[in-house]
Amino acid sequence: MDQFEYDEIQEKAYDHVLMKRLLKYARPYWLLIILSIGLLLLMTAGDLARPYIIRLAIDKHINANGRHYQVFDRKIDLEGFEYRDKYWVRDSSDQDLESYKDEATLYTLIQYQKKTFTIKGVLPELDEDGYLIEHRPDSDTYVLLASDIEMEAKLVPKESVSLFRQEDTRGLINLAILALALAAFVFILNFIQVMILQYTGQKIIYDLRQDIFSHLQRLSLSFFDKNPIGRLVTRVTNDTETLNEMYTSVLVNLFKDIFMLVGIVIVMLRINSKLALISMATLPIIIIVSIFFRIYARKAYRLVRTQLSRINSFLSEHISGMRIIQIFNRENSKNKEFDEANTGYYRATLQEMKVYAVFRPVTEFVFSMGLALLIWLGGGQYIKGALEFGILYAFVNYMQMFFQPINDLTEKYNIMQSAMASAEKIFYLLDQDALIPDAENPVKVDRLQGKISFENVWFAYVEDEWVLKDISFTIEPGETVAFVGATGAGKSSIINLMSRFYEIQKGCIKIDGIPIDQIKKDDLRRNIGVVLQDVFLFTGDIEYNIRLNNEQISSERVKEISSFVNANKFIEKLPQGYKEKVMERGSTLSAGQRQLLAFARALAFDPAILVLDEATANIDTETEALIQDALKKLVKGRTTIAIAHRLSTIQHADKIILLHKGRIREVGSHQELLAKKGLYHQLYQLQYKG
Numbered sequence: 001m002d003q004f005e006y007d008e009i010q011e012k013a014y015d016h017v018l019m020k021r022l023l024k025y026a027r028p029y030w031l032l033i034i035l036s037i038g039l040l041l042l043m044t045a046g047d048l049a050r051p052y053i054i055r056l057a058i059d060k061h062i063n064a065n066g067r068h069y070q071v072f073d074r075k076i077d078l079e080g081f082e083y084r085d086k087y088w089v090r091d092s093s094d095q096d097l098e099s100y101k102d103e104a105t106l107y108t109l110i111q112y113q114k115k116t117f118t119i120k121g122v123l124p125e126l127d128e129d130g131y132l133i134e135h136r137p138d139s140d141t142y143v144l145l146a147s148d149i150e151m152e153a154k155l156v157p158k159e160s161v162s163l164f165r166q167e168d169t170r171g172l173i174n175l176a177i178l179a180l181a182l183a184a185f186v187f188i189l190n191f192i193q194v195m196i197l198q199y200t201g202q203k204i205i206y207d208l209r210q211d212i213f214s215h216l217q218r219l220s221l222s223f224f225d226k227n228p229i230g231r232l233v234t235r236v237t238n239d240t241e242t243l244n245e246m247y248t249s250v251l252v253n254l255f256k257d258i259f260m261l262v263g264i265v266i267v268m269l270r271i272n273s274k275l276a277l278i279s280m281a282t283l284p285i286i287i288i289v290s291i292f293f294r295i296y297a298r299k300a301y302r303l304v305r306t307q308l309s310r311i312n313s314f315l316s317e318h319i320s321g322m323r324i325i326q327i328f329n330r331e332n333s334k335n336k337e338f339d340e341a342n343t344g345y346y347r348a349t350l351q352e353m354k355v356y357a358v359f360r361p362v363t364e365f366v367f368s369m370g371l372a373l374l375i376w377l378g379g380g381q382y383i384k385g386a387l388e389f390g391i392l393y394a395f396v397n398y399m400q401m402f403f404q405p406i407n408d409l410t411e412k413y414n415i416m417q418s419a420m421a422s423a424e425k426i427f428y429l430l431d432q433d434a435l436i437p438d439a440e441n442p443v444k445v446d447r448l449q450g451k452i453s454f455e456n457v458w459f460a461y462v463e464d465e466w467v468l469k470d471i472s473f474t475i476e477p478g479e480t481v482a483f484v485g486a487t488g489a490g491k492s493s494i495i496n497l498m499s500r501f502y503e504i505q506k507g508c509i510k511i512d513g514i515p516i517d518q519i520k521k522d523d524l525r526r527n528i529g530v531v532l533q534d535v536f537l538f539t540g541d542i543e544y545n546i547r548l549n550n551e552q553i554s555s556e557r558v559k560e561i562s563s564f565v566n567a568n569k570f571i572e573k574l575p576q577g578y579k580e581k582v583m584e585r586g587s588t589l590s591a592g593q594r595q596l597l598a599f600a601r602a603l604a605f606d607p608a609i610l611v612l613d614e615a616t617a618n619i620d621t622e623t624e625a626l627i628q629d630a631l632k633k634l635v636k637g638r639t640t641i642a643i644a645h646r647l648s649t650i651q652h653a654d655k656i657i658l659l660h661k662g663r664i665r666e667v668g669s670h671q672e673l674l675a676k677k678g679l680y681h682q683l684y685q686l687q688y689k690g
Helices: 018-064 098-103 158-164 167-219 221-226 229-271 273-320 323-327 329-384 389-430 491-497 521-526 542-547 555-564 589-602 623-634 670-676 680-688
Strands: 067-072 081-083 086-090 106-113 115-120 130-134 142-146 151-157 452-462 463-475 482-485 506-509 528-531 609-613 639-643 654-659 663-668
Touching: 018 167, 018 389, 081 158, 086 639, 115 142, 115 609, 142 589, 151 158, 158 167, 167 229, 167 389, 229 389, 273 323, 273 329, 323 329, 323 542, 323 609, 329 389, 389 452, 452 491, 463 491, 463 506, 463 663, 482 491, 491 506, 491 609, 491 639, 528 589, 542 555, 555 589, 589 623, 609 623, 654 670, 654 680, 663 670, 663 680, 670 680
Parallel strands: 482 639, 482 654, 528 609, 609 639
Antiparallel strands: 067 086, 067 106, 081 086, 106 115, 115 151, 130 142, 142 151, 452 463, 452 506, 654 663
16 A cells, blocks of 8 residues: 555544554563552542542531420430530430430521521421521511411520531541642652653554564665655654553543543432432533544544644655756745645634534533523422432532533544554554565574676566566676666665565575575675765764774774774864764765775675766866875775776776666676777766767
């Protein structure tokens, strides 16, 4: 499948096969994941406890209505207080009042219009109209009136209210301490859980990135010929980071949403089952809305991904080719092209935002409907005295907490879509079999002698479009052989095949009489040093680029080699010498300097076979003299293959092979080929005419 076609694949919101493969990367860290889920469970319990604590504070301590007191004419051996020459003891399970009940009178404490009253006896069950307390004219007497009930009520002065509320004050302090301790406990758990989860997620992504990069290094060059580098970089960076979000925000935190939803339902049913059913009456509407959101969000998301992919491709290509754009003054036309891609992405993003702009307010409206229903029915029950205010308050809190995970789940759905899309692309890359495998039982070689044989070799980059046709030649150890021919004749392909960067379709390539597919690739490539016309230098310093992080090559050896190939002449003039920083691709160095570094690099690895691909092309005269001197030293004692367009650089080769349209047309020394008056003679005359 072509990479460009692949980016147009319709992405799934969830794929169990992909998820199974993703979970394999999480398997080594399953203990940390289970620990993280366990901490989430404890954190959820802490979050659920907070409204319940507030409910206790309201119903048991803040709201004084219905509080009962046993009143005695004398002080008894129980905790209480003296008020109006009587001893008042709060009627609670904390104190044993049974032995004193015969000499006690029951009073009920109630609050009405910010005033506190006591009435003798128990407040009877009231109808929906409730009660009112009236002040009798010309007296200090109050009367509680409720339908056909009339009871005397006595006002408690403000300065005496604290006597009745001593236990409530202590209870509120205890509950406040409990709430604070619980908040601190949840904070600590949350910190530990986040650290564990992020550590686990980063380790998983670290392993995945390592696998991707290792796999990329094993792929044949034919794969890179067909796939833009920018998109491959996106796989290793952006797509893996998207999976990190899936592992941290979805895979584990999804359990918190589930724990929260289940926990809220259980707590509400235990507190008041009738009110719980009322609170969840809007749940079917939310489910229907979520189904529609899922359908439209997926369509919008796919469109955004497609448009974003086009922008990334455009930027990657045109930033790399910025020199050409400016040389040919094409800035305005490229601006128009980018504007089209940018506008497409802008419109797709707006479309996605519209989906969220509808879904969010709809869920908020449904939440408001449920809240209104709860206040209407629950508030009515509170007015009747059938429901405590703290329970109603707790239910309002639990409803808010109930809708939060639902909103979070929509966000997680979006992350899951993105993760599945990224996973599909990553595993597509990891499943690429464009590998050149080693033989099952390779021939063990240390240092090759350098005899190279091509026997009836046929090769094509694209099926049936032959680049090399029935190529046969032999190069003896220590020989210097040059390949010449027009562009596209197949010269560079011979080098690529010899190093097994590509596989041939027909024939056989041997080195020292061993077919190269029977030699381990590492051993083969260790014996072949290649110096290309376009030298690639990595970001780092001069020394790093010569030894390519091979610690077996010492700094002294690097300096010795650089001196040997004349590279030291410019290196030692640099401000920091061998530690001079090299920018990407060696942009701060001249072509000749980069070429000398390439010679030093090749010599540092001491190959048995040296390949020079247009190594002296486009070099100034002074640098070419240094390079030619370096070449004489490099080729000594090595089998050397040179590819050149400038025939003056290969006149002293032992053998020259002329390629034309994928076939060998002429073989011989410089003088022999000139004497034949054939294609080589024509090339020579074209270059030196006049």
